[in-house]
Amino acid sequence: xxxAHELRPGNVIMLDGSPWVVQxxxxxxxxxxxxxxxxxxKHVLQDSxxxxxxxxxxxxxDIILERLDCxxxxxxxxxxxxxxxxxxxxxxxxxxxxxxxxxxxxGMEENCQVTFYEGKAIxxxxxxxxxxxxxxxxxxxxxxxxxxVMKPATITGGGTLSVADFVKTGDMIxxxxxxxxxxxxx
Amino acid sequence: xxxxxxxxxxxxxCAVVDNYGDIGVTWxxxxxxxxxxxxxxxxxxxxxNSFQHILPHLDPNQVTQSHCGIKINQxxxxxxxxxxxxxxxxxxxxxxxPAQVKQQLVTAxxxxxxxxxxxxxxxxxxxxxxSAESWVEGCHGLPSMQASGIKKYFYFPGFSDKTGxxxxxxxxxxxxxxxQLDTQNRQNLFKSLGLTGIDETDTVISVxxxxxxxxxxxxxxxxxxxxxxxxxxxxxxxxxxLQSILPCSIDELTPGMQIAFGNLVIHILPMxxxxxxxxxxxxxxxxxxxxxxxxxxxxxxxxxxxWHIYEQEEDYHLIKLDAxxxxxxxxxxxxxxxxxxGLNLAFNQEQAALTCEYWxxxxxxxxxxxxxxxxxPIDAIxxxxxxSRLVQFVKNS
Numbered sequence: 001x002x003x004a005h006e007l008r009p010g011n012v013i014m015l016d017g018s019p020w021v022v023q024x025x026x027x028x029x030x031x032x033x034x035x036x037x038x039x040x041x042k043h044v045l046q047d048s049x050x051x052x053x054x055x056x057x058x059x060x061x062d063i064i065l066e067r068l069d070c071x072x073x074x075x076x077x078x079x080x081x082x083x084x085x086x087x088x089x090x091x092x093x094x095x096x097x098x099x100x101x102x103x104x105x106x107g108m109e110e111n112c113q114v115t116f117y118e119g120k121a122i123x124x125x126x127x128x129x130x131x132x133x134x135x136x137x138x139x140x141x142x143x144x145x146x147x148x149v150m151k152p153a154t155i156t157g158g159g160t161l162s163v164a165d166f167v168k169t170g171d172m173i174x175x176x177x178x179x180x181x182x183x184x185x186x
Numbered sequence: 187x188x189x190x191x192x193x194x195x196x197x198x199x200c201a202v203v204d205n206y207g208d209i210g211v212t213w214x215x216x217x218x219x220x221x222x223x224x225x226x227x228x229x230x231x232x233x234x235n236s237f238q239h240i241l242p243h244l245d246p247n248q249v250t251q252s253h254c255g256i257k258i259n260q261x262x263x264x265x266x267x268x269x270x271x272x273x274x275x276x277x278x279x280x281x282x283x284p285a286q287v288k289q290q291l292v293t294a295x296x297x298x299x300x301x302x303x304x305x306x307x308x309x310x311x312x313x314x315x316x317s318a319e320s321w322v323e324g325c326h327g328l329p330s331m332q333a334s335g336i337k338k339y340f341y342f343p344g345f346s347d348k349t350g351x352x353x354x355x356x357x358x359x360x361x362x363x364x365x366q367l368d369t370q371n372r373q374n375l376f377k378s379l380g381l382t383g384i385d386e387t388d389t390v391i392s393v394x395x396x397x398x399x400x401x402x403x404x405x406x407x408x409x410x411x412x413x414x415x416x417x418x419x420x421x422x423x424x425x426x427x428l429q430s431i432l433p434c435s436i437d438e439l440t441p442g443m444q445i446a447f448g449n450l451v452i453h454i455l456p457m458x459x460x461x462x463x464x465x466x467x468x469x470x471x472x473x474x475x476x477x478x479x480x481x482x483x484x485x486x487x488x489x490x491x492x493w494h495i496y497e498q499e500e501d502y503h504l505i506k507l508d509a510x511x512x513x514x515x516x517x518x519x520x521x522x523x524x525x526x527x528g529l530n531l532a533f534n535q536e537q538a539a540l541t542c543e544y545w546x547x548x549x550x551x552x553x554x555x556x557x558x559x560x561x562x563p564i565d566a567i568x569x570x571x572x573x574s575r576l577v578q579f580v581k582n583s
Contacts, residue, residue, distance in 0.1 A: 016335040031315030053328040
């Protein structure tokens with residue numbers, strides 16, 4: 001069982017007897033520190049999606065499905081193609097990658113986990129942290145400080161996130177893929 | 187109101203966390219559902235002693251009783267009174283429903299699944315906290331599939347037509363206007379509360395906050411002010427901040443007591459029911475309120491106010507405060523907006539000197555400020571109140 005708060009894109013959960021892949025998670029705070037988690041879910045077996053809201057501590061059954069360590073090969077619209085150690089190729093629909101798609105870039109070396117349901121590749125989980133190049137961010141407004149001032153940045157692959165004010169265009173940064181948060185400059 | 191509604195049975199479960207906030211909201215909701223929609227409401231409350239403060243006729247020792255046409259049941263674990271599935275089940279502020287209740291939902295779902303002539307399981311709602319943040323629109327009304335296979339809907343109060351609206355009784359605004367038109371009402375109310383020595387021209391401020399050093403600073407500021415100021419403060423958390431200037435311990439204070447410091451008089455306010463509190467807010471020149479229920483009632487009072495918001499981890503409450511302030515100040519002249527925002531932010535961050543500075547900038551007699559406070563309730567209610575929207579939501583679910 002996982003709490004709604006612990007779910008990440010790529011996880012598969014059982015709801016009312018059906019498997020759903022988590023495509024997007026948004027956690028916000030309600031009153032008195034209680035978390036509200038909004039999930040975008042896609043039915044694994046049918047062509048249907050839904051949005052749902054949960055209390056952060058709501059528990060749900062996460063299905064342990066077959067997973068394989070794979071590396072990203074190429075994009076054949078609308079499929080992302082991944083390859084395992086034995087050079088078998090697996091197609092994953094772009095839609096099924098959800099927010100993870102922002103971190104899939106040509107030449108990436110990180111291992112991903114491709115999840116299978118009844119033999120079909122249905123989702124991809126990224127490593128918890130990746131290193132990406134900042135392709136654009138505004139120059140620092142306060143100089144090279146280590147404070148908590150943040151500014152928007154675009155990274156390789158087109159994703160956006162908030163980075164520390166001292167980060168410059170061209171820097172390599174480590175990102176937590178679970179929260180899309182800047183961790184450090186590397 | 188329809189005859190159909192009069193046959194409807196709704197249950198509201200409320201766990202009291204902070205004395206009057208949760209119970210304040212759910213009690214107002216229950217009363218309005220009953221009075222205006224003719225719905226049979228049962229309110230399950232886990233702390234009847236706190237509830238009694240806002241409903242003085244309530245007997246905390248009774249497991250079940252009725253007030254204002256609403257059945258009030260004590261919520262204990264296990265339940266002493268059986269829950270029978272009704273038409274709607276509301277868990278207020280994400281409180282965890284008793285296991286017996288959840289089991290009844292499963293049984294009802296199965297019975298309905300086996301034979302659709304059986305009673306439908308109730309529409310299950312989680313009534314959430316009020317927030318002006320934009321994400322609320324995206325979450326309002328979304329279903330939440332539970333492990334049991336039963337859908338629960340998240341219902342978010344809010345200020346836009348994409349949210350669940352705001353609790354407001356149908357005649358509240360006209361009642362308030364009538365009240366405020368006759369200044370004698372204010373004098374009569376103060377007299378009935380045992381508050382004496384308040385002249386019509388004096389500034390009167392109600393204070394219902396959490397602890398804050400900014401409150402102490404404000405009191406010291408009012409003390410040295412040219413105009414006479416009366417601070418009406420009930421026994422509770424606000425007074426904890428003022429202990430250093432009180433002549434005795436808080437325990438020794440009794441309602442009706444007056445403590446004078448220069449041009450400030452602190453009055454120890456007796457507890458009132460919700461209708462009495464509304465009238466108090468209508469009668470004061472400025473209100474300092476906290477939590478959710480009194481925060482909304484301060485807006486409906488059409489008077490300027492400070493919202494002392496419930497503190498959250500990592501200062502998240504300041505984000506909520508800011509979201510509301512942006513909305514509230516949309517049509518306020520920029521200088522006025524800056525002072526009002528600054529005052530609220532400084533008070534919530536316990537910046538004593540800044541609080542006094544912004545207080546000085548905010549002239550309570552300022553006409554645009556008064557006009558804005560009067561117009562805001564009309565804009566905020568956005569044509570339809572929460573109870574009307576909620577009944578419609580249930581019909582469509």
